[in-house]
Amino acid sequence: MLVAEDDVQQAERIRDYLERAGCRVAVVHDGGAAIAAVRESRPDLLVLDLMLPGTDGLEVARAVRRESTLPIVMVTARTEETDQLRGFKRGADDYITKPYSPKVLVARIMALLHRSASAGGYDHESDSRILRVGSLVVDRDRRKVTVAGRVVACTRGEWRILEGMAAAPGRPFTRQRLLDLLFDQDPEHLVTLRTVDTHVFNLRKKIEDHPDGIPRRLLTVHGVGYKLVEGRRAA
Known part of the structure; x- marks a missing residue:
């Protein structure tokens, strides 16, 4: 401690x-x-x-x-x-x-x-170079994202949000906290809460199995923000 x-x-x-x-x-x-x-x-x-x-x-x-x-x-x-x-x-x-x-x-x-x-203890894997959330894998060294083996191309902002959330799967992130991640990545450009929502919207199109359906991986936590979880199958 x-x-x-x-x-x-x-x-x-x-x-x-x-x-x-x-x-x-x-x-x-x-x-x-x-x-x-x-x-x-x-x-x-x-x-x-x-x-x-x-x-x-x-x-x-x-x-x-x-x-x-x-x-x-x-x-x-x-x-x-x-x-x-x-x-x-x-x-x-x-x-x-x-x-x-x-x-x-x-x-x-x-x-x-x-x-x-x-809850499974402090997740030391979050300090590793490979982050896994179900079938979603974030490779920090290669700056590569895959979902069930499929390569996902991410912008810098999308990558920063996904990397941060994959390091703490299941933990709710406020929009302000995600905004901080974006600001740390690109402090010279204007980033707003609306920017966060746009990145989340675009990430869902890329990492969800059914982008037009109900999100199963990148979920909305009402009144708080968003969280990344292992993919949930539709009922």
Whole structure:
């Protein structure tokens, strides 16, 4: 488990409580070190303070979420609803505000780890170069997409959305989060929520078995956004 907290005393307090609960814990104190540690040690969960020096917690979460499905618990003094929503949009699985009880933090971490294990655990395959979601395969090294062996030609934007969603199959992506993926890919061009919808529409024509029918792979999550799942057969 990794704790990213710039307050050394607070970080050690969290480490102490987690180690008492039987966890092995590493601690870092800035955003750049957090991203590097996630990539190198591949922890089971990240406890992430938002007010980190250098790269702040939101940017750390965005960087981590582009590459993996690692569970993230955000810890912050920011209590406004908009701050919490921003955290969830960046990929947080839970959000706890300061001051908090370390015992409550540990309980929420353990509950999240339990849910993750019940769902099959942190998907290390998301860090691999080959992503598989049913018969859909995303080859990161060759920048190639296939569906049941059929090669699918994608634009840069379509590729970025599909790669991001394939790294976390079944997880709902807000339209804003998909917009962030597009902006990271092409920051000099205007991208909007409408751009996201257009890319999703075009991807469905390319990866669905029956493009004119009900989507079975790239699904709409009403009130949230979209998610990528293994293809479902029509009834």
